[in-house]
Amino acid sequence: MATSRRGATIVLKRSADSSGRRPSAEEWIEIFHARLKERALKSTTQRDEIAKAFYRLARHVSAEELYEEVKRSNPHVGYATIYRTLKLLKECELVSERHFDESQARYEIIGEGHHDHFICERCGKIIEFQNPQLECLQREIAEELGVELVRHKMELYGICQECSSKQASKG
Amino acid sequence: MATSRRGATIVLKRSADSSGRRPSAEEWIEIFHARLKERALKSTTQRDEIAKAFYRLARHVSAEELYEEVKRSNPHVGYATIYRTLKLLKECELVSERHFDESQARYEIIGEGHHDHFICERCGKIIEFQNPQLECLQREIAEELGVELVRHKMELYGICQECSSKQASKG
DNA sequence: TTCCCTGCAAAAGTTTTGCACTACT
DNA sequence: AGTAGTGCAAAACTTTTGCAGGGAA
Numbered sequence: 019m020a021t022s023r024r025g026a027t028i029v030l031k032r033s034a035d036s037s038g039r040r041p042s043a044e045e046w047i048e049i050f051h052a053r054l055k056e057r058a059l060k061s062t063t064q065r066d067e068i069a070k071a072f073y074r075l076a077r078h079v080s081a082e083e084l085y086e087e088v089k090r091s092n093p094h095v096g097y098a099t100i101y102r103t104l105k106l107l108k109e110c111e112l113v114s115e116r117h118f119d120e121s122q123a124r125y126e127i128i129g130e131g132h133h134d135h136f137i138c139e140r141c142g143k144i145i146e147f148q149n150p151q152l153e154c155l156q157r158e159i160a161e162e163l164g165v166e167l168v169r170h171k172m173e174l175y176g177i178c179q180e181c182s183s184k185q186a187s188k189g
Numbered sequence: 190m191a192t193s194r195r196g197a198t199i200v201l202k203r204s205a206d207s208s209g210r211r212p213s214a215e216e217w218i219e220i221f222h223a224r225l226k227e228r229a230l231k232s233t234t235q236r237d238e239i240a241k242a243f244y245r246l247a248r249h250v251s252a253e254e255l256y257e258e259v260k261r262s263n264p265h266v267g268y269a270t271i272y273r274t275l276k277l278l279k280e281c282e283l284v285s286e287r288h289f290d291e292s293q294a295r296y297e298i299i300g301e302g303h304h305d306h307f308i309c310e311r312c313g314k315i316i317e318f319q320n321p322q323l324e325c326l327q328r329e330i331a332e333e334l335g336v337e338l339v340r341h342k343m344e345l346y347g348i349c350q351e352c353s354s355k356q357a358s359k360g
Numbered sequence: 361t362t363c364c365c366t367g368c369a370a371a372a373g374t375t376t377t378g379c380a381c382t383a384c385t
Numbered sequence: 386a387g388t389a390g391t392g393c394a395a396a397a398c399t400t401t402t403g404c405a406g407g408g409a410a
Contacts, residue, residue, distance in 0.1 A: 027333045060364060060409050081399075096367045101400060117288045121375080122399060136334055149330055159320055160345060162198045163307055168347040174331060176339040231384050231389060252374080267392045272375060292400080293374060 027149045041129070043073045046112070053110035067092055068103040072113070078124045078144050118144075118173065134171070138178035145178070198320045212300070214244045217283070224281035238263055239274040243284070249295045249315050289315075289344065305342070309349035316349070 041049065050069050051061050071087040072079060085100045104125055107113035116124045118137055132153065136145040152172060160167035212220065221240050222232050242258040243250060256271045275296055278284035287295045289308055303324065307316040323343060331338035 027330050029334060058364095062365065062409070064366070094367075096369095097399090098368080098401075099366060102365085115290075117290060119286075119288060136331070136336055138336070139339060145334060145336070147330060147334060149326070151326055152330070155320070155322055155326060156343070156345060159198050159318060159323070160307070160347065163200065163316060163318060163345075164350045165307055165309070165316070165345070166348040166353055167345055168310060170346065171342070171344040172327070173342040174327060174334075174336070174338055175341065176331065177337040179335045182337050229389095233384065233390060235391070265392075267394095268374090269376075269393080270391060273390080 027147050029145060029147050040127075043070060046073055046127075050107070050110060050112060053112065054106075057110070059106070064092070064095055064099050065103050065106070067095070068100060069107065072107070072125070073127070077126050077146070078116070079126070080122050080124050082122065084125075116171075119175070134173065136174040136176065136178070138181055139175055140177055140181040143178050143180075198318050200316065200318050211298075214241060217244055217298075221278070221281060221283060224283065225277075228281070230277070235263070235266055235270050236274050236277070238266070239271060240278070243278070243296070244298070248297045248317070249287070250297070251293050251295050253293065255296070287342075290346070305344065307345040307347065307349070309352055310346055311348055311352040314349050314351075 047066060047069055050065070054061055054065075068084065068088055071091070072084055075083060075087055081097070081100055081104060084104070085095070085097055088095050088100065104113065104115075107125075108115060112128060113125050114128050116126065116135075118124060118135070131148065133146045133148045134152065136147065137143075138145075156170045156172075157167065218237060218240055221236070225232055225236075239255065239259055242262070243255055246254060246258055252268070252271055252275060255275070256266070256268055259266050259271065275284065275286075278296075279286055283299060284296050285299050287297060287306075289295060289306070302319065304317045304319045305323065307318065308314075309316075327341045327343075328338065
């Protein structure tokens with residue numbers, strides 16, 4: 019019943035490995051090292067551990083989730099290092115920070131082209147999508163408003179298919 | 190130079206009084222009272238004061254800003270009451286909570302139709318706009334994703350006209 | 361060797377909660 | 386009168402910072 023008349027929405031898979039666009043963990047860490055070097059900063063065991071854990075968890079990670087994951091391999095890391103490294107990853111343009119309707123921030127890997135998010139209000143699942151028309155439309159809007167566009171954010175909130183059918187079968 | 194070929198973007202003025210769509214302060218408080226009554230909750234002096242201050246400040250208020258405004262007429266109110274009343278206003282569907290890229294939430298009056306936001310990354314100015322095509326497009330995307338849409342949020346970030354020209358004249 | 365980085369703990373900022381008192385209905 | 390609401394202070398939660406010690410270049 020999808021009305022993909024004009025511009026099809028591309029749904030991104032959680033692990034985009036198959037598409038070949040996502041760098042491997044090793045490549046990603048290498049890029050991180052290079053960016054650190056450019057900035058005359060040091061590569062450290064902790065930074066690598068955190069970056070690896072981040073890569074492993076894939077998308078939309080909170081600082082807390084990352085902290086827990088890193089603790090599994092190194093129980094000594096502190097929250098401070100997690101936050102400092104997240105900040106660093108942002109400065110290295112490897113990670114971006116997002117604020118969905120929550121009190122805590124979430125972080126995701128940059129680099130597979132712009133995409134937007136659908137967030138299920140029942141189960142919290144996040145579906146990423148890409149829509150060429152949307153990209154076009156937002157540029158038009160910016161033009162009309164007479165502003166210089168730097169970035170945008172589109173979030174759809176609702177009930178995912180799974181939760182919808184769960185509810186239906188219950189009733 | 191605006192390319193309003195298909196669907197014009199409507200920019201909302203900060204105080205939409207002239208359009209006649211925004212309820213007056215009195216009407217708004219009355220609605221609040223009615224919603225409280227429906228829920229078997231009480232109207233109180235503080236709740237009215239807070240609602241009035243909220244209305245006065247108009248859009249995109251933070252709890253802190255609201256607290257300061259309320260304190261001017263009643264120095265005894267506590268933050269707790271501010272937050273509790275904001276929660277109440279949300280439950281009464283009179284106010285919605287937003288998280289732009291900040292650590293603190295912002296609140297705005299519901300009721301003049303859906304709109305989205307442009308946020309200037311230099312001066313923090315928020316411009317509201319409405320775009321019929323956008324509303325249409327998001328429904329299409331939801332359909333394609335097979336999800337039930339409840340609400341959406343589109344935020345454009347960039348540099349507003351004023352800040353752009355300021356920068357240009359400097360260089 | 362230098363000085364950046366880490367871990368701990370404490371602080372800071374935002375929001376929530378417990379409790380005794382107040383005031384709507 | 387009865388119960389919900391208020392104000393204060395303390396707690397909770399997320400994120401940041403100061404400082405002394407440790408490690409990368």
